[in-house]
Amino acid sequence: VKTLNVNLKDHRYPIVVGKGILADSGKYLDKQGFHTAPIVISNPTVMRLHGATLIQSLQSVYGNISVIKIGDGERYKNHATLMKIYDGMFRVQANRRSWILAFGGGVVGDIAGFAAATFMRGIPYVMIPTTLLSQVDSSIGGKVAVNVIQGKNLVGAFYQPSAVLSDSEVLSTLPKRELASGLHEVIKCGAICSSPLLRYLEQKLPEILKCQTKELEHIVLAAARIKADVVAVDEKETGLRLILNFGHTVGHAFEAAGDFRKFKHGEAVAWGMIAVLEYSREVGLLQAEEAARLIQLIRRVGPLPSISGISLESIWKALMHDKKFRKGDIRMVLLQSLGKAAIYNGIEAASLRSFLRRFIAGSHAFA
Amino acid sequence: VKTLNVNLKDHRYPIVVGKGILADSGKYLDKQGFHTAPIVISNPTVMRLHGATLIQSLQSVYGNISVIKIGDGERYKNHATLMKIYDGMFRVQANRRSWILAFGGGVVGDIAGFAAATFMRGIPYVMIPTTLLSQVDSSIGGKVAVNVIQGKNLVGAFYQPSAVLSDSEVLSTLPKRELASGLHEVIKCGAICSSPLLRYLEQKLPEILKCQTKELEHIVLAAARIKADVVAVDEKETGLRLILNFGHTVGHAFEAAGDFRKFKHGEAVAWGMIAVLEYSREVGLLQAEEAARLIQLIRRVGPLPSISGISLESIWKALMHDKKFRKGDIRMVLLQSLGKAAIYNGIEAASLRSFLRRFIAGSHAFA
Numbered sequence: 001v002k003t004l005n006v007n008l009k010d011h012r013y014p015i016v017v018g019k020g021i022l023a024d025s026g027k028y029l030d031k032q033g034f035h036t037a038p039i040v041i042s043n044p045t046v047m048r049l050h051g052a053t054l055i056q057s058l059q060s061v062y063g064n065i066s067v068i069k070i071g072d073g074e075r076y077k078n079h080a081t082l083m084k085i086y087d088g089m090f091r092v093q094a095n096r097r098s099w100i101l102a103f104g105g106g107v108v109g110d111i112a113g114f115a116a117a118t119f120m121r122g123i124p125y126v127m128i129p130t131t132l133l134s135q136v137d138s139s140i141g142g143k144v145a146v147n148v149i150q151g152k153n154l155v156g157a158f159y160q161p162s163a164v165l166s167d168s169e170v171l172s173t174l175p176k177r178e179l180a181s182g183l184h185e186v187i188k189c190g191a192i193c194s195s196p197l198l199r200y201l202e203q204k205l206p207e208i209l210k211c212q213t214k215e216l217e218h219i220v221l222a223a224a225r226i227k228a229d230v231v232a233v234d235e236k237e238t239g240l241r242l243i244l245n246f247g248h249t250v251g252h253a254f255e256a257a258g259d260f261r262k263f264k265h266g267e268a269v270a271w272g273m274i275a276v277l278e279y280s281r282e283v284g285l286l287q288a289e290e291a292a293r294l295i296q297l298i299r300r301v302g303p304l305p306s307i308s309g310i311s312l313e314s315i316w317k318a319l320m321h322d323k324k325f326r327k328g329d330i331r332m333v334l335l336q337s338l339g340k341a342a343i344y345n346g347i348e349a350a351s352l353r354s355f356l357r358r359f360i361a362g363s364h365a366f367a
Numbered sequence: 368v369k370t371l372n373v374n375l376k377d378h379r380y381p382i383v384v385g386k387g388i389l390a391d392s393g394k395y396l397d398k399q400g401f402h403t404a405p406i407v408i409s410n411p412t413v414m415r416l417h418g419a420t421l422i423q424s425l426q427s428v429y430g431n432i433s434v435i436k437i438g439d440g441e442r443y444k445n446h447a448t449l450m451k452i453y454d455g456m457f458r459v460q461a462n463r464r465s466w467i468l469a470f471g472g473g474v475v476g477d478i479a480g481f482a483a484a485t486f487m488r489g490i491p492y493v494m495i496p497t498t499l500l501s502q503v504d505s506s507i508g509g510k511v512a513v514n515v516i517q518g519k520n521l522v523g524a525f526y527q528p529s530a531v532l533s534d535s536e537v538l539s540t541l542p543k544r545e546l547a548s549g550l551h552e553v554i555k556c557g558a559i560c561s562s563p564l565l566r567y568l569e570q571k572l573p574e575i576l577k578c579q580t581k582e583l584e585h586i587v588l589a590a591a592r593i594k595a596d597v598v599a600v601d602e603k604e605t606g607l608r609l610i611l612n613f614g615h616t617v618g619h620a621f622e623a624a625g626d627f628r629k630f631k632h633g634e635a636v637a638w639g640m641i642a643v644l645e646y647s648r649e650v651g652l653l654q655a656e657e658a659a660r661l662i663q664l665i666r667r668v669g670p671l672p673s674i675s676g677i678s679l680e681s682i683w684k685a686l687m688h689d690k691k692f693r694k695g696d697i698r699m700v701l702l703q704s705l706g707k708a709a710i711y712n713g714i715e716a717a718s719l720r721s722f723l724r725r726f727i728a729g730s731h732a733f734a
Contacts, residue, residue, distance in 0.1 A: 010376070079446060083515075090517045118485070121512065121523045122603075145488065148450075150457045156488045157524065236489075 002221055006140065006228040008160060008235050015140065015164040015228065017221050019213050022053050022167040025128060026061035029101075032163055037062035038101035038126065039094055041085060041112035043072040046104045046130050049173045054103060054128065066092040070111065074260055077107045077147050079155075085115045099124040099162070105131035106138040106265070110153070113144030117159035127164045131174060132182025132216070133266055135166040136189065136223035141231040141241075151256070151321060158236055166224070168216040176209075180302040181266025183208065184247075187301070188273060189223040191294060192246045193230070195339035197222045198297065205300055243341040246333040247273030249322055250356075256318035257310045270298050271307055274366050275359050280334045282355065290338050295366065307363045312356060369588055373507065373595040375527060375602050382507065382531040382595065384588050386580050389534040390420050392495060393428035396468075399530055404429035405468035405493065406461055408452060408479035410439040413471040413497050416540045421470060421495065433459040437478065441627055444474045444514050446522075452482045466491040466529070472498035473505040473632070477520070480511030484526035494531045498541060499549025499583070500633055502533040503556065503590035508598040508608075518623070518688060525603055533591070535583040543576075547669040548633025550575065551614075554668070555640060556590040558661060559613045560597070562706035564589045565664065572667055610708045613700040614640030616689055617723075623685035624677045637665050638674055641733050642726050647701045649722065657705050662733065674730045679723060 001018030014032075021028065029038070038058065042051065047069060058065045068088035070081050089098070102112035102125055109127050116125035129139040145156025171179065183201075190197035200218065201208070207215040227244065234241040251272025255263050263271070274295055280286035330347040368385030381399075388395065396405075405425070409418065414436060425432045435455035437448050456465070469479035469492055476494050483492035496506040512523025538546065550568075557564035567585065568575070574582040594611065601608040618639025622630050630638070641662055647653035697714040 079450065083446065086515060086517075086522060090515075090521075118522050118524060120521055121510065121525055143488065148453055148457075150453075154457075154487055155453060155485050157485060158488055 002217075004221065004225055004228060006160070007232045011160050013161060013163050015166065015224050017135075017166045017168065017217055017224065019169050019217070020167065021165045022050060022128065022170060023057050025054060025165055026057040026059070028165065029058075029126065029163070030061045034099060034124075034126070034162075036097070036099070037065055038099050039089055039092060040065060040067040040101045040103055041070065041108060041115070042067060042103040043070055043076075043108055045072045046108070050103075050130060050170050058101075070108065072107075074107055074147070074152075077111050077145075077152075079146060079148070081111060082115060082146055085111065086119060089115070089119060094119065094123075096120045096123060099126070101126050101128065102161075103128045103130065104134075105129065106134045109134050109138050110143075110145050110156070113142075113159055113161065114146055114156055117144055117157040122159065124162045125159075127161045129164065129166055130170045132171055132179055132220070133185055134182075135171075135220050136182060137185045137227065139164045139166070140224055140227045141244075142235070143237075152252070152260070160235075164224075166220055168213045168220060171216055172211040172213075174211075176302065177264060177267075179209070179211070181264040183219075183301045184266035184270040184273070184298065186219050186223045187294070187298060188244075188246055188269060189226040191273065191335060191338065192243045192333070192341035193226045193339060194222065197226070198294070198338055202297055205297075209301075242331075242343050243333050246335070246341050247276055249319065249332055250275045250315075252322060253315045253318035254307060254310065256321075257314035258305070262305055267304050270301070270304055271363075274298060275356070276332065276334060278359060279332075279352075279355055280336075283334075286335050286337065290335075294335075294338060299366065304367065306367055307360055310360060312353070312360060315356060315360075316353060369584075371588065371592055371595060373527075374599045378527050380528060380530050382533065382591050384502075384533045384535065384584055384591065386536050386584070387534065388532045389417060389495065389537060390424050392421060392532055393424040393426070395532065396425075396493065396530070397428045401466060401491075401493070401529075403464070403466070404432055405466050406456055406459060407432060407434040407468045407470055408437065408475060408482070409434060409470040410437055410475055412439045413475070417470075417497060417537050425468075437475065439474075441474055441514070441519075444478050444512075444519075446513060446515070448478060449482060449513055452478065453486060456482070456486060461486065461490075463487045463490060466493070468493050468495065469528075470495045470497065471501075472496065473501045476501050476505050477510075477512050477523070480509070480526055480528065481513055481523055484511055484524040489526065491529045492526075494528045496531065496533055497537045499538055499546055499587070500552055501549075502538075502587050503549060504552045504594065506531045506533070507591055507594045508611075509602070510604075519619070519627070527602075531591075533587055535580045535587060538583055539578045539580075541578075543669065544631060544634075546576070546578070548631040550586075550668045551633035551637040551640070551665065553586050553590045554661070554665060555611075555613055555636060556593040558640065558702060558705065559610050559700070559708035560593045560706060561589065564593070565661070565705055569664055572664075576668075606710075609698075609710050610700050613702070613708050614643055616686065616699055617642045617682075619689060620682045620685035621674060621677065623688075624681035625672070629672055634671050637668070637671055638730075641665060642723070643699065643701060645726060646699075646719075646722055647703075650701075653702050653704065657702075661702075661705060666733065671734065673734055674727055677727060679720070679727060682723060682727075683720060 127139040142160035145153035251269040255268035277291040281291040494506040509527035512520035618636040622635035644658040648658040
């Protein structure tokens, strides 16, 4: 079990990565100063697969444990579910000294974190992320949110957890497509900050795809370290943190254009990265061989749903609604070399649009 | 026009108090660095009385101004209204660089502040409080919230405004009962921190009740200074800030027992203060003459709705639900002398309950 610390300006918390931490979570949390029982927020799928391990560990320390289950899937990350969580909390007489344990993937973490941020003006929460994507990305950095009809994550907060416990063993129950989706976020971390991580991925991809714990632990730690370091510098995403959005601006647009059903988040990010790599190459920023090398790694992770049927209009509309998009002054994270990202302002709308038209038309080359 | 600063650990903002600041708000805000038009959140009553002054001032600097109107009254401070605010913001294409101007009393400030705290994970907001209560209390300190069916302010955040502009002139349109309600919060500030403010109130109450601007300015500044200083020491209400709850624990219970209709907030606080003064005297903490003197000041402000019809059970139930109430270990703010409050833990439930029974039965003495 390895611990890395997220050092924010006025908050510091541990990310614990390792095999078997789930079964030890009760003892660990008690040692971390959580001496009363948490309110667990999870979903039926996660509870069926790993609930017994968690609850047993918590019960041995805290006695009876309350669990609030929410629907499994992004479409449940909304205010209706949030109200159900609040209701459930009141039902078990939660108060200002209660705390939440978010046990699940990104949806559970985001909405449980936002419930923690807002219940009685904020109570502590701990994350036990159960997907690769949430272990390397959404559980770190304190971005919590719900979706509204106008878009994803448009209502939320920056609210940091008190601890994150990532057990690599739980990842073995992930569907292949889910694991691949998370891997694309790991690739992103390497692409923007760490060519050693990219090399590791290139070498160990077969072991990783077979869920070998040692290799999973290595990449979870490496990606979490990168994200934690970036977040420590720029908690509220006013500068450096934007580089974590590499592939995400265009990726989100694909995700929205596919109605959040066609693509998993990581798959959309994969397409977003491929597009931005191509764009970075086209504008002469990135060498062709480097772009090709990273695109190859992305493609080795697994097949991506096709984007050839997606209309340019729907992508463009989604881009124009992106909350990170400055109107008239398009800002994107581009790659200068493998492991080195930079934020570019003033990208011309017409040229980006023309690029995207050509990219979609030629996307079969990357399928 | 006088300015006092709220100095928080990593945020500092001005409270500007003075006659005519509303008509100058556009220029002032532009000078403070707000160079784009705000989204104004207000209600029909405030807009009818003072909307023209505000909008004219803003338009002269920013051009066209978007206004989102919400229902007037505490019963609108809920998630349904919050969703309407978000919708209105999306309709005018609000983004991360938008900012909110909350123009109204406590309800507008609380819900507009919570919308600002959560819209795209937080955008800036400025308060122009239009009631005495909101000028001296709810606009200061960054407590924002909405009500849920389980109780008031149970979902919210600590989220500080960028500036507060308090125009004493707008107070002249307040209904008498509304003004009196705000005065009770001013008395509370004096009671816990400042005997000079209490003496000023005793001397100038007639002028204040006639809405004379000079006297209103004096008490708004004095009360705002007290609250700002307390909040600067304890932003998240973990210690000292609790003294601001003098009269509020019991007051909230009266408010809830009256179904939030019978009493205005300040009236309930007035009853709460009278009860706690009596209790402080009864337990031998506060001298009888001092208790009597403060009760007399409270009563001079105006008539209070009777509490004699309120059942002890409904009050006790509300007390037990108070988010500041520790179960089994009752904590209350008591008065040691006029201008000096202290937090007491370990108040015995049975003795408090017995006191409240007698207090309600004998309440006609304070009517």
